[in-house]
Amino acid sequence: xxxxxxxxxxxxxxxxxxxxxFPNTSLPRTWTAATLDALNLDPVLAAPKPSLxxxxxxxxxxxxxxxxxxxxxxxxQDMFTSDADGTxxxxxxxxxxxxxxxxxxxxxxxRDDLLAETDWTALSDVTMSAAMTTYRQALRDLPTHANxxxxxxxxxxxxx
Numbered sequence: 001x002x003x004x005x006x007x008x009x010x011x012x013x014x015x016x017x018x019x020x021x022f023p024n025t026s027l028p029r030t031w032t033a034a035t036l037d038a039l040n041l042d043p044v045l046a047a048p049k050p051s052l053x054x055x056x057x058x059x060x061x062x063x064x065x066x067x068x069x070x071x072x073x074x075x076x077q078d079m080f081t082s083d084a085d086g087t088x089x090x091x092x093x094x095x096x097x098x099x100x101x102x103x104x105x106x107x108x109x110x111r112d113d114l115l116a117e118t119d120w121t122a123l124s125d126v127t128m129s130a131a132m133t134t135y136r137q138a139l140r141d142l143p144t145h146a147n148x149x150x151x152x153x154x155x156x157x158x159x160x
Contacts (some may be wrong), residue, residue: 003044005063005070006038012063013046048069055079055092104149111139114159131160 005012019027028035036042046131047066049058061075064081080091118136121128138157142148147155 002046003029003063003072004039004041005044007040007042010062042070045069045071047074050074050076052076055095100149103142106147107142107151111142115139118159127160137158 003012003014004018013021015031018039022039029041031039032118044063045066052058055078056076057079058074059077061073063070064073065071078088079093080088082088085091086094115136118132121132122136135157142151142156145151145155
């Protein structure tokens, strides 16, 4: 369900909210140009969000006219600001530490799955190859890798 802008006041609401403003009016399910003219509304079209830098968010900021159409307006804002709870840099560091912890947990789970796939090679009645021993040790050593937890595809050991 899209949004619509009142031509007089500039107020933007969803179709459902505008319907609620006209409780005694029977409105069609699909709004045509004639319906919009009668209600004094213009549709607000979707617009792509702007590109974001690190620790930024895109926030809706009303609508802007793009030629003859109204489109969503976006504003880029920093995720964090300095205040009594800490500096911007401290908050960014804490947020990044949280992201890194989530990524590390995900990578540990992936690593554990890869180890589990090769557990059968460690059974007492199977002779484990040197390549498999090296592979399994490399998987166990991943948390001590210099790039941990920001591993690239090349940082993961290759299964023999």
